[in-house]
Amino acid sequence: MIAVLAGGVGAAKFLRGLISVIDPSSITVIGNTADDEEFLGLHVSPDLDTVVYTLADAVDPEAGWGIANDTYTALEQAAQLGQETWFKLGDKDLATHLLRTKLLRSGNTLSQATQAVADAFGVTCRLLPMSDDRVRTIVTTDDGDISFQEYFVRRRQEDEVKALKFEGAEQAQPAPGVLDAIKRASGVIIAPSNPLVSIGPILAVPGIREALVDTDAKVAAVSPIIGGRALKGPAAGMLESLGHESSAAGVAKLYEDMLDVLVLDEEDRVLAPDVEALGITPIVTNTIMRDAARRRALAEATLESIS
Amino acid sequence: MIAVLAGGVGAAKFLRGLISVIDPSSITVIGNTADDEEFLGLHVSPDLDTVVYTLADAVDPEAGWGIANDTYTALEQAAQLGQETWFKLGDKDLATHLLRTKLLRSGNTLSQATQAVADAFGVTCRLLPMSDDRVRTIVTTDDGDISFQEYFVRRRQEDEVKALKFEGAEQAQPAPGVLDAIKRASGVIIAPSNPLVSIGPILAVPGIREALVDTDAKVAAVSPIIGGRALKGPAAGMLESLGHESSAAGVAKLYEDMLDVLVLDEEDRVLAPDVEALGITPIVTNTIMRDAARRRALAEATLESIS
Numbered sequence: 231m232i233a234v235l236a237g238g239v240g241a242a243k244f245l246r247g248l249i250s251v252i253d254p255s256s257i258t259v260i261g262n263t264a265d266d267e268e269f270l271g272l273h274v275s276p277d278l279d280t281v282v283y284t285l286a287d288a289v290d291p292e293a294g295w296g297i298a299n300d301t302y303t304a305l306e307q308a309a310q311l312g313q314e315t316w317f318k319l320g321d322k323d324l325a326t327h328l329l330r331t332k333l334l335r336s337g338n339t340l341s342q343a344t345q346a347v348a349d350a351f352g353v354t355c356r357l358l359p360m361s362d363d364r365v366r367t368i369v370t371t372d373d374g375d376i377s378f379q380e381y382f383v384r385r386r387q388e389d390e391v392k393a394l395k396f397e398g399a400e401q402a403q404p405a406p407g408v409l410d411a412i413k414r415a416s417g418v419i420i421a422p423s424n425p426l427v428s429i430g431p432i433l434a435v436p437g438i439r440e441a442l443v444d445t446d447a448k449v450a451a452v453s454p455i456i457g458g459r460a461l462k463g464p465a466a467g468m469l470e471s472l473g474h475e476s477s478a479a480g481v482a483k484l485y486e487d488m489l490d491v492l493v494l495d496e497e498d499r500v501l502a503p504d505v506e507a508l509g510i511t512p513i514v515t516n517t518i519m520r521d522a523a524r525r526r527a528l529a530e531a532t533l534e535s536i537s
Numbered sequence: 538m539i540a541v542l543a544g545g546v547g548a549a550k551f552l553r554g555l556i557s558v559i560d561p562s563s564i565t566v567i568g569n570t571a572d573d574e575e576f577l578g579l580h581v582s583p584d585l586d587t588v589v590y591t592l593a594d595a596v597d598p599e600a601g602w603g604i605a606n607d608t609y610t611a612l613e614q615a616a617q618l619g620q621e622t623w624f625k626l627g628d629k630d631l632a633t634h635l636l637r638t639k640l641l642r643s644g645n646t647l648s649q650a651t652q653a654v655a656d657a658f659g660v661t662c663r664l665l666p667m668s669d670d671r672v673r674t675i676v677t678t679d680d681g682d683i684s685f686q687e688y689f690v691r692r693r694q695e696d697e698v699k700a701l702k703f704e705g706a707e708q709a710q711p712a713p714g715v716l717d718a719i720k721r722a723s724g725v726i727i728a729p730s731n732p733l734v735s736i737g738p739i740l741a742v743p744g745i746r747e748a749l750v751d752t753d754a755k756v757a758a759v760s761p762i763i764g765g766r767a768l769k770g771p772a773a774g775m776l777e778s779l780g781h782e783s784s785a786a787g788v789a790k791l792y793e794d795m796l797d798v799l800v801l802d803e804e805d806r807v808l809a810p811d812v813e814a815l816g817i818t819p820i821v822t823n824t825i826m827r828d829a830a831r832r833r834a835l836a837e838a839t840l841e842s843i844s
Contacts, residue, residue: 271639332578
């Protein structure tokens, strides 16, 4: 059994490689839900959906999120009715949020709704939200505090991030099965996701970080930073503005208390000694998942490092 | 000020004629909400929406309901995810239900949500649900009790109707403004809608029938039955199976206690004496609203009868 901590696009790609190597039903994905937001009155879980759509091979291959060949008829009409529509929900995508919201409104937990969505897409990995409780990433900018999606989508990550808060995290409990999945895992992988706003909120739920520190299983992270930059998203600038090092070594430091292995890119081979100096085993390989073969090779190298 | 009791398609067509004759802002529409239903977790108000779409000239002209040139991408995807999709919600149509549901879930009343939807479509008639409380038409068939939409849409009105119940009606209150609109109206019109399942539930909300009986203003109904048949929908068979007369005279009897005028079709001229015998003034005219001129002429004749 393997447990994977996952954000959105990068994690989803990594998981797609992983299920080509090991039985999906042996994988428990613990997903970030601090990016969840309500749009058009529907509960949207962007990171969980990106994982589901990718694993179901339904994802828009260009964007890396959303459903392939989706249309925006409902959204355009909502705009005509005066609704805010900066978050791009496609028509097919809406069916997911309608299902989730219906289940939540009728008394199901987010775990149950997530399971139903995964089942509906035929995803056989076990997919758990980090918590059934409401946790929301709040980004402090020069213009004040804004929600993560406001920062990420509406304002296109153009604000300098002054601080991050995970509202509700202190009171949140790990979703049922999360701690158990970590405790029983033969290995844990932290996917190549933004360490601050994708993995950070998961680790902020009381008990999860502790479980990762305590487990006897090896914990490996795949660095989402290559040559000082993120392939996608604002991780690099955010690391810097929050006083961290925007490098694979900087990522290793953030996970230092729990990490056994850091998988880093060939381009960052020079950083391997810095990682090793933290007591973390560096595994240098090609981490850019540009095709199925590369995704598979990265998954194999990562699995081998924790076996 | 004119008050109009309205069901769906027939009423909407009639109202479209009416607003071509008098200022829409002088019209208060009191709509049937006993056909409301939850689909895909959204609150759908089919009769109110048909009125709004028609008055906004957005309605699908073939069907008489729904939005013109709509697509069904979200619904088809919902079917793929295992959801029940026998109620045909188009993508554009979804935007309406998303808006209404969002407003209801955030604490607004159905009146407030209805006003917001009407405003969003630029409808300047005052549109009121009969009640903010939940009233649901239950149809008794040989297979037991089913919801109105189950009878009407899913089972295509093929069941014999053994009985009708308006669940919740006894405890319901008229929506704010409904009784006042009737009391202050210079004339009241009962639109050409099914008297049992479109107008019936409105009259079943305590206080509304009494207000129509008590008002000094003239009350006119336009018969939805022409030559013993309904132009659309199951009214004729339903009238018969429930022991009423499927004719304009039968409609007059159902409204006898409150009606001053019945507008009936040329085809039913022979029934005028029967209507007159009930103490109701028959107005014989062409009631088939096949084009704008006919809609307008019917509205003018009806208005004249109550002026």
